[in-house]
Amino acid sequence: MYDITIIGSSFSGLSLAHHLPKNYKVLIIDKKKNPSDHVESTGLITTATYELLKTFIKIDDFIPNQVTTIGVVSPNYDKHFFSHSKNPWIYTTDTQALIGHMSSILPKNVTLKTGSHFKTFKVSSGEYPVEINYSEKGQEKTVKTKILVGADGSHSKVAQENPNLSQNKKFLAGLEKVYFGDIHLGDHPKNTxxxxxxxxxxxxxxxxxxxxxxxxxxxxxxxxAKLEKDTHELKKLDEFIEILQKEKIITITNEKKCIYSFGSLIPIGGTLDSIYDSHTVLIGDAAGFCGAFAADGIKGSILSAKIMAKLIPKHLEGDKNAFDSYKSEMQKYHKLLTYYKKQVFYRWVWDRMKRDRTFHAMYDIIEAEKEGFLNQYCDSRGDGKGLTKVILKFKHIPKLIKYGFYILLDMILPYKRK
Ligand SMILES: Cc1cc2nc3c(=O)[nH]c(=O)nc-3n(C[C@H](O)[C@H](O)[C@H](O)COP(=O)(O)OP(=O)(O)OC[C@H]3O[C@@H](n4cnc5c(N)ncnc54)[C@H](O)[C@@H]3O)c2cc1C
Known part of the structure; x- marks a missing residue:
């Protein structure tokens, strides 16, 4: 019997386990054999996420690169620009080592069961009303708990098993490969x-x-990454890697062998409507806390965990309305829910764009605003002005008209994929 059972030992589940009061008995269940296996994320964190992690992890030990520059390359690779900042704007992380570390220093009140697959649950009465069924090494097992937390990612099984909760419906499919080698584009590739x-x-x-x-x-x-309906086109990643080598943007060492690769789904429908009921809560990707355009979900995972670590004890102490402030607490953090709403709008615009000429027209506007572009991208400092404010300027009217016209044509003229 556990006070709180968390499904998922990644960014959101582990952050929650670190923050819950130590007098609660907490169980984490994850289907992976090791928490550091298959961490399905590039692991870029913004300065705001860095600060959230710094409060409980020695995050500097897991940061290989401090990023001060973004390089944007146009369609056909014929143009590119760099946008710089004086201080680090984003950090790369050694994601596998970071998740491994977060799981290895869990407080004593937390039990982590790996190789365990959550199946279903039912609610009855009593002190531990939630009965959870999971399988471990092929054996069916049961555990009883007071609160069940779905920190189980974009395709949350917890959400699927609870008709009171919403589920992510729109996804990007992302595929990533990791190689030994060097990048050659620009003056500071290690910081770009x-x-x-x-x-x-x-x-x-x-x-x-x-x-x-x-x-x-x-x-x-x-x-x-591509829209889920075009998942089959992810095979173009190899074509992309070949082009990058031909354009002398990268060189791959180690006999061109890929060190590891992974693919996963990123939720892009925005924050879900119903993310808790009296015995179940969703955090991280399971709740849709992910940028629909930038695909940045680590910040929302850690923040939602930190907030739930305060609300769950209130709920267990008898405040049955404690979870009602969940979304408003998320919004208090630099208007994060407004950021997610804006991201859904950018996604809508992006999905209307079909032809290279439209992407070129957008590239030209962004290039003219390259300094401001970096500041808004990913809402890195939590005070981002937003892409629209950066580009909607009087001086860009001719470029905006051209871009708008091309989007309109993309929307009305039939487009045949190559
Ligand atoms: C290719 C790619 C690149 C990305 N890059 C970035 C980036 O650079 N920056 C950024 O901010 N975000 C990025 N994201 C998004 C980010 O990775 C996610 O938002 C983040 O991992 C969500 O964390 P989470 O803990 O909510 O869920 P997840 O990381 O998805 O973890 C869910 C956990 O639940 C476990 N689980 C699932 N189902 C069950 C079950 N039935 N039983 C037991 N265990 C279960 C899984 O094994 C997993 O450990 C990227 C995503 C992808 C796919």
Whole structure:
């Protein structure tokens, strides 16, 4: 019997376990054999997320690169620009080591069961009203708890099993490969992350390239994301990697072998409506706390965990309305829910764009505002002005008209994918 049972030992579940009061008996169940296996994230964190993690983890030990620059490459790779900041704006993380560390220093009141697959639950009466069924090494097992937390990611089984809760419906499919080697674009590749806007080649999101260190050796992560309906097109990642080599943007060492790769779904429908009831709560990706455009979900995972670590004890002490302030507490943190709403709007616009010429027109506007672009991207400091405010300026009217016209054509003219 446990006071609180958390499904999922990744960013959100582990952060919650670290913050719950130590007088509660807490269980974490995860289907992975080791928490550091298959951490499905590039692991870029903004300065705001860095500050959230710094309060309970020696986060500096897990940061290979401090990023001060974003490099944006246009469709056809014929143009690029860099946008700089004086101080680190984003950090890369050794995500596997970070999650491994978070799980290895859990407080004594927390039990972590790995290799255990959550199946279903039912609610009855009594002090421990929630009965959870899970399987461990092929055996069916049961545990009783007071509160069940779904920290089980974008396809939350906890949400699926509870008709009172909402579920993510819209996703990006992301695929990433990690190689030893070097990046050669720009003057500071170790402090730069790269976004590739190659339009028709990558409708849905685009490609990214990010430096890292693995076992002390130079390495990089290269990835591609597409709308879930176009998952089959993720095979274009290999084509993308070949082009990057041909354009002399990267060199791969270690006989061109990929060190590891992973693919996963990113929720892009915005914050879900119903994310708790009297015995169940959702945190992190399971609650839809992820930027629909930038695909940044680590901040929302850690923040929702920190907030729930305060609300769950209130609820257990008898305040049956404690969870009602969940969303307003999220919003208090630099208007995070407004940021997610804006992200859904940017996603809507992005999904209307179909042809390279439209992406080129957008690239031209952003390039003209390259300094402000970095400040708003990912809402890094939590005080981002937002993309629209950065680009909606009188001087850009001709460029905006051209861009708007091309979007309109993309919407009304039939588009045949190449
Ligand atoms: C390719 C890719 C790149 C990304 N890059 C970034 C980035 O650079 N920056 C950023 O901020 N965000 C990024 N994201 C998003 C970010 O990774 C997620 O928002 C974050 O991992 C969500 O954390 P979470 O703890 O809520 O869920 P998850 O990290 O998805 O963890 C869910 C956990 O639940 C476990 N689980 C699931 N179902 C069950 C079950 N039935 N039984 C037991 N255990 C279960 C899983 O094993 C897993 O450990 C990226 C996502 C992808 C896919």
């Amino acid at each position: 992350i790269y976004h590739f806007w190659f339009g028709e080649f990558s409708l849905g999101y685009g490609g990214w390239l990010s430096p890292t260190l693995i076992d002390g050796k130079h390495a990089f992560r290269v990835g591609l």
